[in-house]
Amino acid sequence: MDYRLGGPADATAIAALFETSFVATFGHLYAAEDLAAFLGQFGPERWAAELADPALVFHIAEHDGRIVGYAKAGPLTLPVEVEGAALELRQLYLLADAQGSGAGQALLDRAMATAATRGAAAVVLSVYVDNHRARRFYERNGFVRVGRYTFMVGNHADEDDLMGRVL
Structure with missing residues (x-):
């Protein structure tokens, strides 16, 4: 597996992977x-x-020149209060054939390093309450539940857990 930073040229591949x-x-x-309404918001132009x-x-x-996963991190937008500056892990997605390869851990580690480099005191994310695999992954990495969040997919309201980790 190879790792690098993404740029606008990756927009089409990221859109398809997402x-x-x-x-x-x-x-x-x-x-x-x-x-369809939800996915319609995420075309290559938005990704670029x-x-x-x-x-x-x-x-x-x-892997073999094909993007199989990504982690996107940026300023905190989730409705949670943290002490000090925080970075939000906005997405961490892998294709099915990359799950279990260690890529998820490597991407999370890189996002955590970005948070430290940017002076964040904490990292915050949201995860669907019934996405047990993802919740266990984040818990193994020191994240704890810090609240709830309503995530909209079209007109459908999902319940997400907000999770945070102090650096």
């Missing part, structure tokens, strides 16, 4: 119109803008 991973993990939870935004950092995992 949609593939999101649908594989969560697609069964939503009505088709809610899923985010990848060019200096406030956001994309850590990319590649």
Whole structure:
């Protein structure tokens, strides 16, 4: 596995990875119109803008030249109060064939290093309450539940746990 920072040229690959991973993990939870409305917000143009935004950092995992995962970190937007500056791990997605490869841990480690470099005192994220695999992963990495958050997919409201880790 190779790791690097992402840039605007990765927008099409990130858009495809995000949609593939999101649908594989969560697609069964939503009505088709809610899923389509949600995914419609994430075209390559939006990804290109985010990848060019200096406030956001994309850590990319590649295998044989193909992007198989990414972690996106940036300023805190979640409704949680933390002491000191915080970085938000906004997304960590892997394709199914990269799960269990160690790429998720490597991407999280890189995001945590970004937080430290940017002077953050904590890292905060949200995770769907029934995504038990992800919750266990974050708990193994020192994250604890710090609140709840409503995450909208179209008109469907999901309940997410807010999790945080002090650096």
